[in-house]
């Protein structure tokens with residue numbers, strides 16, 4: 218957690234609708250990092266990291282999709298991956314130290330982090346992923362890059378990858394031998410840039426002259442994205458409520474109903490980036506609201522949907538409006554729709570990935586050919602996969618890393 222969160226003056230929010238996404242990102246970054254990075258350097262860093270747009274699409278009366286998938290890997294985690302890479306490179310400066318970034322992934326995080334750090338001097342990234350358990354397109358996005366990116370193909374499941382990473386951080390001998398850091402959303406530098414999206418949501422809705430109370434629906438797994446929204450609210454952003462949209466992995470949903478938090482193992486769904494049974498950012502949410510169940514359940518409304526409901530939402534949304542949402546975005550759309558049936562507000566749902574990233578699932582719902590694969594994504598398919606095979610035994614991983622020094 219940052220030691221303090223500085224709110225913006227009210228004047229800033231009046232000006233916000235006039236600012237484009239990049240300038241909003243810079244203003245928010247200054248609020249967080251302005252004391253540590255001089256203005257000119259920070260501007261350079263933000264404009265390099267946030268080199269893509271974040272447009273809003275009106276889907277139907279009073280409901281908008283905020284598209285967070287226009288970055289290089291077509292998923293919302295790009296903003297954090299790119300920003301963290303540049304911030305780390307900035308602080309390394311011209312030192313000859315190498316920082317080794319370890320990241321465990323079930324798919325999307327690995328590609329966003331690897332592409333964000335690709336070619337950044339002084340940094341080497343090890344992406345650990347479960348062999349055979351990520352989609353072809355996801356695997357291609359981090360195993361074909363080469364250069365300072367090494368894909369480690371672990372003979373195990375995602376939890377094994379996460380365990381190997383955590384064990385490495387706790388190993389004295391390894392830490393003595395090399396500088397290690399994490400690029401999962403436990404890392405503040407990776408998750409804070411996601412606040413940019415929320416300020417942009419507000420700006421784009423107000424820019425359209427819509428003055429209603431604003432509710433934002435967030436498809437949630439590890440809760441890094443929603444936590445970033447809560448940070449934005451703490452900085453004064455006028456969001457009246459957040460909706461935590463879950464798939465069958467519903468520990469936070471249950472907490473919001475009952476006040477009891479019981480993490481469990483994850484369940485596989487068609488919105489697989491949200492298949493998390495013990496979300497690591499839940500502790501941050503509690504901390505932000507002084508562990509008050511009353512305060513947390515006042516600002517966050519919970520909703521959860523089965524795979525069948527998510528499929529039906531994708532189909533209906535497409536049929537009724539022509540908008541194609543991926544399974545994650547559709548979960549958020551279902552939640553905002555249900556919420557607006559009972560409350561008067563303007564709704565924004567976060568569309569967190571391009572539907573082409575889940576092509577097989579999408580084709581099965583909206584029919585082959587409805588989703589077109591963007592050139593950016595196609596380009597990855599041509600590369601050659603290169604990986605380091607690894608057992609799930611920590612001793613093997615440790616020996617491998619020590620040989621790299």
Ligand SMILES: *Cc1c(COP(=O)(O)O)cnc(C)c1O
Pocket residue numbers: 292293294325326402436437438439440441442443490491545569570
């Ligand atoms: C990571 C991810 C999510 C969940 O975000 P959290 O910050 O883990 O809650 C939702 N949708 C997509 C497409 C993702 O990649």
